[in-house]
Amino acid sequence: MIEARSLTKRYGSKTAVDHLDFEVRPGIVTGFLGPNGSGKSTTMRLILGLDRPTSGSVTVNGRAYADHPAPLSEVGALLEARSIHTGRSARNHLLALAATHRISTRRVDEVLDLVGLSEVASKRVGSFSLGMGQRLGIAAALLADPATVILDEPINGLDPEGVRWVRNLLRGLAGEGRTVFLSSHLMAEMALTAEHVIVVGRGRLIADVETAELLEGGSSTVVVRSPEASELRDHLASPDVTVTSREAGLLEVRGASAEQVGETARRHGLAVYELRVESASLEDVFMTLTSDSVEYRAASLDGSAA
Amino acid sequence: MSVTTAPTHPGTAPRVAVSPVTTATVARSEWIKFRTLRSSWIVMAVTVVAVIGIGSLVSYFTNSHWSSMTEIERLRFNAVDRSLVGVNLAQLTIGVLGVLFISGEYSTGMVRATLGAAPRRLPVLAGKALVFAVVSFVCSLAATVVAFTAGQSLLASHSVGWGHPGAVRAVFGAAAYLTLVGLLGLALGFIVRSTAGGIAALFGLLLILPVIFNALPASWNNTVGPYLPGAAGSALWTLRSDGTVLAPWTGFGVFCAWCAAALVVAAVELRRRDA
Numbered sequence: 001m002i003e004a005r006s007l008t009k010r011y012g013s014k015t016a017v018d019h020l021d022f023e024v025r026p027g028i029v030t031g032f033l034g035p036n037g038s039g040k041s042t043t044m045r046l047i048l049g050l051d052r053p054t055s056g057s058v059t060v061n062g063r064a065y066a067d068h069p070a071p072l073s074e075v076g077a078l079l080e081a082r083s084i085h086t087g088r089s090a091r092n093h094l095l096a097l098a099a100t101h102r103i104s105t106r107r108v109d110e111v112l113d114l115v116g117l118s119e120v121a122s123k124r125v126g127s128f129s130l131g132m133g134q135r136l137g138i139a140a141a142l143l144a145d146p147a148t149v150i151l152d153e154p155i156n157g158l159d160p161e162g163v164r165w166v167r168n169l170l171r172g173l174a175g176e177g178r179t180v181f182l183s184s185h186l187m188a189e190m191a192l193t194a195e196h197v198i199v200v201g202r203g204r205l206i207a208d209v210e211t212a213e214l215l216e217g218g219s220s221t222v223v224v225r226s227p228e229a230s231e232l233r234d235h236l237a238s239p240d241v242t243v244t245s246r247e248a249g250l251l252e253v254r255g256a257s258a259e260q261v262g263e264t265a266r267r268h269g270l271a272v273y274e275l276r277v278e279s280a281s282l283e284d285v286f287m288t289l290t291s292d293s294v295e296y297r298a299a300s301l302d303g304s305a306a
Numbered sequence: 307m308s309v310t311t312a313p314t315h316p317g318t319a320p321r322v323a324v325s326p327v328t329t330a331t332v333a334r335s336e337w338i339k340f341r342t343l344r345s346s347w348i349v350m351a352v353t354v355v356a357v358i359g360i361g362s363l364v365s366y367f368t369n370s371h372w373s374s375m376t377e378i379e380r381l382r383f384n385a386v387d388r389s390l391v392g393v394n395l396a397q398l399t400i401g402v403l404g405v406l407f408i409s410g411e412y413s414t415g416m417v418r419a420t421l422g423a424a425p426r427r428l429p430v431l432a433g434k435a436l437v438f439a440v441v442s443f444v445c446s447l448a449a450t451v452v453a454f455t456a457g458q459s460l461l462a463s464h465s466v467g468w469g470h471p472g473a474v475r476a477v478f479g480a481a482a483y484l485t486l487v488g489l490l491g492l493a494l495g496f497i498v499r500s501t502a503g504g505i506a507a508l509f510g511l512l513l514i515l516p517v518i519f520n521a522l523p524a525s526w527n528n529t530v531g532p533y534l535p536g537a538a539g540s541a542l543w544t545l546r547s548d549g550t551v552l553a554p555w556t557g558f559g560v561f562c563a564w565c566a567a568a569l570v571v572a573a574v575e576l577r578r579r580d581a
Contacts, residue, residue, distance in 0.1 A: 087344065
């Protein structure tokens with residue numbers, strides 16, 4: 001259980017985290033979503049006590065992270081920025097971390113095996129690929145078998161095989177009853193793995209809901225393809241229904257269900273080649289939610305700000 | 307209502323045995339970190355070779371050129387100092403090693419893992435200082451003992467033995483001085499958090515500061531000069547003095563104070579600043 005209470009962090013005049021209140025409940029995967037620069041990494045650094053909050057507080061299992069006698073067994077973390085000395089071997093890196101908590105050498109070899117780095121355990125980390133570095137970071141996070149695992153952008157820069165591996169690992173961790181707190185700016189990833197999402201923008205809390213609920217919130221679109229599209233469009237038109245068209249013969253209908261669209265076509269004897277519902281993706285919902293809080297936005301081509 | 311202790315690990319029994327983080331466990335971790343970096347041993351080897359090699363070379367040439375030395379040169383000659391002259395170079399390499407012990411963690415990001423495992427932070431400084439002090443003193447003492455023995459044998463008829471007044475003090479003092487310079491480097495590394503900055507600060511204190519004071523009026527230089535870290539620390543292991551240095555143990559005490567001050571600033575900054 002992670003609890004943030006009015007958590008705030010300012011760097012000079014820039015407010016990275018702005019009065020965040022949230023709880024990360026035990027035993028599920030909670031996604032932490034936000035555009036780049038929205039304060040996700042800062043929040044995770046605050047949880048781990050690497051940065052000190054300007055005001056407010058954040059606790060892990062009821063206490064500040066630093067106040068736990070054996071913090072690695074409470075929270076295991078993979079931060080976005082690499083935190084491994086490049087001159088040391090993978091195994092020695094883990095042995096050094098393990099020594100702080102008197103964790104056995106056997107456990108070090110166990111986690112190396114778990115992340116699939118046993119073969120290269122004695123190689124210097126400097127020679128590792130991004131994916132191998134990420135696996136070592138995850139091995140370090142799991143070293144003390146923590147009840148809570150925090151992962152900051154764990155699939156960044158991974159190849160498809162690595163992405164699948166991380167996804168399975170997360171499911172496994174949640175399946176074991178662990179609390180998983182996972183940040184990402186990739187919405188599709190969250191839809192796949194997170195049960196609950198916390199959305200932030202510019203350091204502020206935007207949403208704190210079940211993933212399913214967030215998806216329902218977005219309106220769905222009925223897509224219909226017909227050779228008599230313009231006629232169908234006339235029959236569908238009403239104050240509650242908006243119909244748009246991207247290409248000839250294809251209509252996008254908002255405000256009516258697929259059944260209503262199909263019935264309308266039947267009533268007027270219009271042929272329908274395709275009828276389907278496009279539910280809003282988490283990505284769409286996310287874009288709508290955070291559109292006001294994106295920190296860096298590209299100016300449109302004609303020079304005016306978008 | 308029944309009182310139950312909430313399990314820290316809901317749903318999972320802890321399967322990995324852990325102990326609380328203490329300065330002792332962090333020191334063990336720091337020892338693993340020190341010995342598993344190739345650069346630690348390379349820089350330490352350079353330090354040892356500098357002490358022994360330069361001391362031996364200079365001792366050899368002093369003996370072989372004795373007849374062509376001027377009267378002043380012979381007057382300034384001290385057999386113990388001559389064999390330990392390599393410490394002047396070795397202080398720079400061991401200082402760099404001290405800086406690197408922590409700045410390498412900042413440059414690679416390792417420090418986040420270190421402080422994540424020991425979030426109380428001060429055990430990290432204490433553990434590093436302890437490990438560094440022990441390793442440095444052992445290596446430095448071995449180097450100064452060998453340098454003294456080899457140097458005296460190469461000085462042949464101009465040599466002195468262990469019984470020479472101040473010889474033992476100089477040999478142990480030089481090792482202690484090297485250890486403290488390394489700790490000073492470590493503290494500066496913690497304060498400035500970068501290799502280049504840490505080395506610049508260390509060399510500034512040891513090499514540049516005396517040059518600046520040399521350029522000041524003599525009365526200033528003679529008053530303050532002996533209290534500068536390099537001059538104060540050298541008092542313990544340099545037998546021949548030009549009269550402006552502090553008494554051996556006074557000088558050593560002043561140098562210890564410099565190092566202690568740097569370590570206190572490092573501790574305060576480590577606690578205060580974001581990682």
